[in-house]
Amino acid sequence: MILIVTAAVNGSLPKSALELVTVARELAGGAPVAAAVVGPEAAAAQLAGYVPQVRSLQAPELEPLRAEALTTAAQQVAAELGANTVVMSANRLGQSVAPRLAVRLGAALLEDVIAVSTDGGLRAKRYSYLARVTETVEVAGGGATVVTVKPNVFPLPEAQPGGSVAPFAPTFGAQDTRVTVGERSAAAGGRVKLEEAKAVVAGGRGLGSAEAFDQLVEPLADALGAGIAATRAVVDAGWRPYAEQVGQTGKSVAPDLYLALGISGAVQHLSGMNRSKVIVAVNKDADAPIFKIVDYGIVGDVAQVAPAIAAALEESQGS
Amino acid sequence: MKIITVLKQVPDAEARIRAGSGGVELDGVTFVIDGMDEYGVEEAIRLREAGHDVEIVALALGPARYEEAIRTALALGADRAVHVETDVELDPIAQARVLAEVVRQEGADLVFVGGKQADWDSAALGPALAEVLGWPHSDWTTELKLAGGALEVRHDTDDGQESLTLPLPAVVTTQQGLNEPRYPTLPNIMKAKRKELAKRSLDELGGAQPLTRVVAQEIQTRERRGRIIEGDAASAAAELVRLLRDEAKVL
Numbered sequence: 001m002i003l004i005v006t007a008a009v010n011g012s013l014p015k016s017a018l019e020l021v022t023v024a025r026e027l028a029g030g031a032p033v034a035a036a037v038v039g040p041e042a043a044a045a046q047l048a049g050y051v052p053q054v055r056s057l058q059a060p061e062l063e064p065l066r067a068e069a070l071t072t073a074a075q076q077v078a079a080e081l082g083a084n085t086v087v088m089s090a091n092r093l094g095q096s097v098a099p100r101l102a103v104r105l106g107a108a109l110l111e112d113v114i115a116v117s118t119d120g121g122l123r124a125k126r127y128s129y130l131a132r133v134t135e136t137v138e139v140a141g142g143g144a145t146v147v148t149v150k151p152n153v154f155p156l157p158e159a160q161p162g163g164s165v166a167p168f169a170p171t172f173g174a175q176d177t178r179v180t181v182g183e184r185s186a187a188a189g190g191r192v193k194l195e196e197a198k199a200v201v202a203g204g205r206g207l208g209s210a211e212a213f214d215q216l217v218e219p220l221a222d223a224l225g226a227g228i229a230a231t232r233a234v235v236d237a238g239w240r241p242y243a244e245q246v247g248q249t250g251k252s253v254a255p256d257l258y259l260a261l262g263i264s265g266a267v268q269h270l271s272g273m274n275r276s277k278v279i280v281a282v283n284k285d286a287d288a289p290i291f292k293i294v295d296y297g298i299v300g301d302v303a304q305v306a307p308a309i310a311a312a313l314e315e316s317q318g319s
Numbered sequence: 320m321k322i323i324t325v326l327k328q329v330p331d332a333e334a335r336i337r338a339g340s341g342g343v344e345l346d347g348v349t350f351v352i353d354g355m356d357e358y359g360v361e362e363a364i365r366l367r368e369a370g371h372d373v374e375i376v377a378l379a380l381g382p383a384r385y386e387e388a389i390r391t392a393l394a395l396g397a398d399r400a401v402h403v404e405t406d407v408e409l410d411p412i413a414q415a416r417v418l419a420e421v422v423r424q425e426g427a428d429l430v431f432v433g434g435k436q437a438d439w440d441s442a443a444l445g446p447a448l449a450e451v452l453g454w455p456h457s458d459w460t461t462e463l464k465l466a467g468g469a470l471e472v473r474h475d476t477d478d479g480q481e482s483l484t485l486p487l488p489a490v491v492t493t494q495q496g497l498n499e500p501r502y503p504t505l506p507n508i509m510k511a512k513r514k515e516l517a518k519r520s521l522d523e524l525g526g527a528q529p530l531t532r533v534v535a536q537e538i539q540t541r542e543r544r545g546r547i548i549e550g551d552a553a554s555a556a557a558e559l560v561r562l563l564r565d566e567a568k569v570l
Contacts, residue, residue, distance in 0.1 A: 009477070009478065064481075067446065067456065067458075068455065071450070091477045092458070092459065092475065092476055092477045093476070093477055095442045095443070095446070095458070096446050096456075096458050097446070098443070098446075099411065099412065099415070099443035099444075099445075099446040099447035099450065100446050100447065100449070100450035102412050102443075102447065103412060103415065103416075103447050103450040103451055104450060107530070108410075108412070108530035108531045109410070109411065109412050109443055109447075109530075109531070110531065111411075111441055111442075111443055112440065112441075112442075123534070126440070127440055128343075128438065128439050128440045128536070129330070129336050129343065129437075129438055129440070130332065130437055130440065131440060132336050132538065133336060133338065133343055133536050133537065133538055134536070134537050135342075135533050135535060135536045135537075136533070136534050136535040136536075137531050137532070137533050137534070138531065138532055138533075138534045139530060139531055140529065140530055140531060140532055141530060143530065175453070175455070178455055178485075178486055179455045179457075179483050179484065179485050179486075180483065180484040181481055181482070181483055182481065182482035182483065182484065183481065183482045184476070184479065184480070184481040184482075185479045185480050185481070186478045186479040199569070224570075232495055232496075236495075236496055241479075242475060242479060242480060243478060243479065248435060248437075249434065249435065249459070249475075249494045249495055249496075256569045257563065257567075257569040257570075266332075267332040267333060268332065268495075271440075274541075275541070277567075277569065278563070278567045278569050279543065280559065280563070286547075291545075291547070292545075293543055294543060294544075294545060294546075295543050295544040295545070295546065295567060296544065296546050296547075296548055296559055296562055296563070296567075297545075297546070297547045297548065298547070298548050298555045298556070298559060299547060300552055300555065301552070304552040305552045305555065305556060308552040308553045308555070308556035308557075309556040309559060309560065311553075311556065312553075312556040312557045312559070312560040313560055313570075315557075315560075316560045316561075316564060316570070
């Protein structure tokens with residue numbers, strides 16, 4: 001039995017939750033797949049359109065969601081269903097919970113995987129060395145395994161309607177709620193989600209100011225229907241929200257087109273975007289490291305080149 | 320209180336990584352203390368400078384070459400160090416079990432671990448260590464203060480940030496934004512050579528049975544066109560759009 005553990009975001013299932021179904025089916029090879037979901041009934045019902053058995057995790061201890069409480073809940077569902085493989089997203093929540101769950105289950109951890117196979121033992125591919133290396137990791141033994149899945153890599157699964165939803169009330173200990181959650185700030189966003197965008201326009205400190213970022217990046221993103229990304233330096237400076245950060249400490253994206261404006265190309269940033277299909281950079285410094293990994297580069301003043309690209313796009317679309 | 324800062328030694332971020340038949344080849348590569356771990360060393364020093372009575376112990380698990388990174392931590396301000404010296408490759412879960420044994424023996428109150436390792440791209444060590452110890456943790460921490468036996472932190476979540484209060488003892492994973500690590504001064508580098516660096520072996524700590532192993536490593540080289548488009552802004556932009564449409568076919 002393969003168990004998916006996931007949580008709704010703002011009341012609905014994130015795309016990454018459905019990607020877990022794809023991975024779970026690959027791992028199951030025909031064996032049953034089940035899911036445990038934290039969130040409203042609607043999220044559990046949605047998952048039941050893909051997975052035969054869904055447990056809807058209900059408990060006041062799960063709101064707000066804390067790593068230890070979710071670990072406990074996941075462990076109990078896994079025990080009830082006799083699951084020996086647990087699949088979670090390699091988002092922040094998954095990366096916080098999965099190692100704990102692996103320790104608690106005495107399980108192997110396959111972290112942030114981009115491919116899985118079960119021929120002759122469980123194997124997965126993942127990135128290492130700041131995403132410059134792809135490695136294959138094998139589970140020694142064949143015991144319990146916890147897998148975290150890199151978001152936006154696996155395709156969405158085909159629906160399999162008719163799954164059942166049952167509530168599940170975990171039993172918690174004092175340690176599960178010993179961390180007190182205070183104020184939370186969520187990033188607002190009206191644009192296409194960065195992780196799901198086919199094109200991404202990204203800005204760095206080279207843009208000069210928060211105002212320049214807005215004026216240069218947003219029209220281009222609009223013209224391309226793109227998501228907006230920022231470097232850590234830009235986020236630290238308060239120009240853009242954390243949710244837009246791409247790199248080692250932010251999101252990792254691989255769109256068809258990544259257009260980097262005023263980004264020098266620190267390896268920490270590159271590790272979050274170097275899998276993009278086509279990379280374009282505009283920077284005034286011809287020696288900027290970003291030019292080593294571009295498909296197309298323009299050496300020049302971003303303040304002039306970015307509007308010119310937007311204009312050229314408009315003309316191209318008009319013709 | 321006693322603070323343990325866990326550290327790794329990793330290839331310099333700018334180092335050129337090569338792969339041979341046996342996987343990634345690290346001969347001739349410059350190694351440094353993992354930047355993510357430096358934030359933990361710095362934060363521990365800042366707690367002391369803020370008036371807290373702390374002993375700072377640097378802790379590392381890895382081959383003999385790690386000693387250089389450990390000396391860096393001592394030069395930055397750690398009081399002493401423990402090096403579990405081994406050439407055995409352990410996955411983060413197995414590492415957590417070994418490191419937890421040292422943390423228990425030391426009786427530490429707070430452990431800092433880098434948020435994500437620059438060699439394995441793993442974020443698992445901190446949460447796994449916390450679980451083995453039975454402690455709470457905060458990951459991706461960007462602000463931290465000690466207040467009456469508890470930790471008040473701010474950390475990154477999937478869609479923003481949240482504030483947490485954790486009872487001690489606890490594990491905190493660190494990242495860019497938490498502080499600006501200092502550079503070691505020459506006198507402190509000299510002083511670090513005389514600080515205690517205790518060696519421990521895996522066997523003494525109960526051994527380790529990693530449940531995963533790396534069986535292959537390949538360098539990912541996506542062929543890039545590397546084409547620099549010349550001309551003034553308008554003509555370069557027009558040419559770029561044409562190439563994106565007709566050559567790369569992404570528009």
